[in-house]
Amino acid sequence: KQPLDLPLYAIGTVHPQISPSGKAVVVSYQGSIWRLPAEGGTIKRLAAGAGFALQPCWSPDERRVAFLQGKGWSGGQVKVVDSRTGAAIPVPGTLFATGRPAFTPDGRHLVGNLRRERQLEAFRSLDLETGELKTLLRLPSPRQPWALSSDGKWVAYVTTMDMPEQQTGNDGPQADLWKVPSSGGEAERIVRFPARLHALCWSLAGDALYVSTELGGVHNDLYRVALDDPERPTRVTFGQADEDWPSVSRDGRRLLYADNHKGCPALVLRDLAADTSRTLPIERLDFGVPVGRLSLKLVDKGTGRPLVARVALEHADGSFHAPPGALWRIFGDVGHFYVRGEVEMNLPAGRYRLRAWHGPEYRMQQLNLELRSAETTQQTVVLERWTDPNARGWYSGENHIHANYGYGEYYNSPATMADMCAGEGLNVGNFMVANSDGDGVFDREYFRGRPDALSTEQTILYWNEEYRSTIWGHMTLVNLKQVVEPVFTGFKDTTNPYDIPTMSDIAWKTHRQGGLVNYTHPASQPADLYRGAYSAKGLPIYAALGKIDTMDVMGSGDRASSALYHRLLNCGFRIAASAGTDCFLNRMRSWLPGGERAYVKMDGPFSYQKWIEGLRAGKSFVTNGPMLELSVDGKGIGGEVKLPSAGEVHVRATVASQFPLDRLEVLYNGKVMATAVPVKKELTTELDTTIPIKSSGWIAARAVGPAAADVQGEWLHGHTSPVYVVVGDKPPGSADDARYFLAWIDRLWDTIQERDRFPDRRSQAEVEAEVNEARKVYGKIIDKAARTTR
CATH class of the missing domain: 2.120.10 (Neuraminidase)
Structure with a gap:
């Protein structure tokens, strides 16, 4: 004991x-x-x-x-x-x-x-x-x-308004509460509850149900629903x-x-x-077995200083352990917690496998140890860098972290978020003020319009916003001084049921305060980039109208998102690559913050503002591990090369990875122009080549490899923002991709008309005019491409 x-x-x-x-x-x-x-x-x-x-x-x-x-x-x-x-x-x-x-x-x-x-x-x-x-x-x-x-005769259960291929909350935040004989039979609806229900239990007499719900806010409370008066819980x-x-x-x-x-x-x-x-x-x-004590320290090999790290302690029987009160979480099939330098805890005696991580720039450390009964085991874990992007002016961050987002076991604070982000070696953590299924907006209480006071020189915490539309898609708005209102639209039976304002209005409200507009989790299905409840259906419209600064090329659906990114670049839109995991850190099982992240190049000392402006300028690459460099005729990522006419450019691409890669590629307008196959046991692979340029466009580097056990995502992947190439005075633009997006917009407009979520015809006409402006942009791309090929 x-x-x-x-x-x-x-x-x-x-x-x-x-x-x-x-x-x-x-x-x-x-x-x-x-x-x-x-x-x-x-x-x-x-x-x-x-x-x-x-x-x-x-x-x-x-x-x-x-x-x-x-x-x-x-x-x-x-x-x-x-x-x-x-x-x-x-x-x-x-x-x-x-x-x-x-x-x-x-x-x-x-x-x-x-x-x-x-x-x-x-x-x-x-x-x-x-x-x-x-x-x-x-x-x-x-x-x-x-x-x-309690008598075993009835089963109470819950259904929601949600429909397949639709976002949760699209058809309303309500939940239907039912009862049905446990032996089978016809179900009877007790009540249509005005909010989601997350847990149920019957009263002893069977005359009421206790339910957990976020009714009226974002935090769950318990209510008693009397069966004879269910409308008044x-x-x-x-x-x-x-x-x-x-x-x-x-x-x-x-x-x-x-x-x-x-x-x-x-x-x-x-x-x-x-x-x-x-x-x-x-x-x-009382573990029921003899207990030993572990005194654990985590140290950075390069500096000798204490380090914040993610730790997994796995007993020989396969169980995972953490100190009492730790926000113990699960990634993959591994239980972990964060340690700020050192910790002591009592554990069942026996053999353990200890693993420690500090983000993708450090090697995972693994060791076996044995705790003896009634003895203290002293253990220091030294974590070692295999790469140092900060020393080269590259700083990591991501744009889509939810500290608290419903359905979770924990309640996070700036202090717990500081541990998680520092433990993953993340320089910039952008957290989201956002709704989920209804009117409640999570984490508004943490919004400051500036970095949180617990930020450090190396770990900046900033509560920003995810603007969520059930039809246009979701945008993460960062570097905000004020919350952009409304925070959500298109949620039936809420204060914002309509499909207005559009992303143009939200982008304007963001840009006027110096904010950055980023489309998040843009695509999930490679066979049909449009399809998906949370796909960025409005992105082709607002990219054409010049409202979008960046998009998450990594974070979820990486293959589909990359394909959509290439099509947008092919239309001549200059959009930087970003990353956002959309992780829910109050939930016991979730992605890691910064498991897929953007690195942004900057000169001089690191600052949040420099990171934002570097990302806006396209000086970025996104990755879940591989570290990329790219130059085209000496111009770095985000730069521009001008050629008087068709010709050649010199491309130098480099990737470093602690895990095996399949290949490093140079892309020109989405096509693979050169490939290098990494040599086994070598950390770094280089590609030095010359490629022919016939027309204006973009060049990027991409690294791919098989999924790795300690890496988040469906594959090992890194992708740079482009270096842009301008040939003569001819603008870039792919007629095929423009036609693709015209068909996309037609498909979207049909859905919008079918939804008919406008307060009046004037509002609908204003949105239609905006959509038609985007159509004109794609029409001009097709016309210019036709003239160029004559």
Whole structure:
């Protein structure tokens, strides 16, 4: 048992459930299953092992706990253990589930979204003695929350207004709450709730449901929905952040839930009769095995100074560990946390694999260590650079980070974001003020119109904005002094239901305050760049109108986004390459901040303003690892080469990578003009060549390779912004790509007319005029291309 110096509260317990008697609690904590008394005290580990254990539930007699174990965070294999000893209890056959399962009142069956291997998911009942798996229902939205009534007769579940191929919230923020007999039958809608519902549990009497929802804001609170008066729910909690995962004891007196206003979730027990609440203290961690102590230090080899780093501690049994209260998160199938220089923690004795990262400029360090019972192990991890872009004037950043964005286990602050960004070696972190499905706007309280006060010389934190339209696409607006209003448009049944203002208005409001306009996650499907709920459908219009400074070539859908980028460049639009991961860092499982990032070249000391202006000027390359350099006739990335007539240019491209690459390419107007194949074991590959230039256009360098275990993204990839080439006085422009975008605009306009989300005909006419201006631009490109080829 590990006694704590002082009682802790917010240690990071998730998925809590109170026992039927109200005397004990089970939780998932750092990917293992634990129990503790309902008054707090010692928390005891019941189950651990490879992967992550989540969504525990009690049997009616409290002798067993069922849970899911897997590599993901939404489901896994169904396991059952003894609730006192943690001893495994066999489950007939191999069974998988998504979301929390539940025991039936007789304890003989387990119900939930269950399936055997290679079986489609459905709401099923497992006979825990015979292994018979019986389909009861097919819930319309299996990923939405559901709950079994205390008598086992009813299932409550949730559906939303969302439709395939549409953004969430496009058709309204509401959620329908239903009930259906657990044995099957006709479902009855209880209420159309005005906001999303994230967790459910029944009252003891079955006359109400407790729900978690962000109704009226962005943070989740608990409400009681009475079945005989569902239109008037009663608010139960009034927290500063999120209250989630409600459960009620069998006597109907105690309501348990999690509260994350301290960052990590704490457990709160509410006496419903007395209307009082208290947070459960954690006084001791009982791992159930001998414990040793680890004293860990992280040091930069080059400077000898303490370093902020991402750390994974994996026990020989496959379980992951972190200090109590750490924002323990999952990337891929690895649990990790951030350490600012040093940390001490007690852990189960045994063998561990320790891995440490500090972004793509450093080599991952891995070592094996053994913790002995009742002994302290001192361990220093030295992280070493393999490249130093800052020394060459290149500074990293990204434009699309969500510190807090709904549906998350944690509540982030500038302090936690400083740890994550510094731990990834990210120089610029642009965080987003944004909505999700409805009127609530996340993180507005952190907007300052300048870098946050916790910024340092090497790590700048800046809350900016993601403008989100359900039809035009999403833009990240950075270097803002004021939030650009409205923050979102086109969300039905909200304060901004219309498809106006357009991106032109938003771009004008951004540019007048010195901001930069960036289109984010522009494409996801290489076979049809237009298609996708979150694709940048308005980008060809606003690129043609000169409103867009940059676009995220990397961050999501990299292959499709690169293809769209090339087509826009081929039309003669000068748009710089940027990157934005769209990571959700309050969620336990998400991308890493800066896992795909932009490097921007600047002269002199680093500053946020220089980074923004360098990016605007196109002095950038984007990457998830490879480090690129490019020059054309001596002009660097973002530069311009002028030729009096058709001729040749000298191109020098360089890539350095700590992971194997397939090739380095030089592109001219999207076509591969030269290729170099890296030599094995060599960090750097160079390509020095001359290429023929027939017409105005652009030249870029690209490096590609197979996906690597420690690298974010579908492949190893780096891409520069262009060096532009002007031949004579002839402007660039591809007729084929212009025709492609004219067809794109026609397709978009048909959708806009079908949506008909305008307050009046005048507004529609103004938008149509803007669209027609973009059409004219593409028409001129086609005409000029025809004259050039005559």
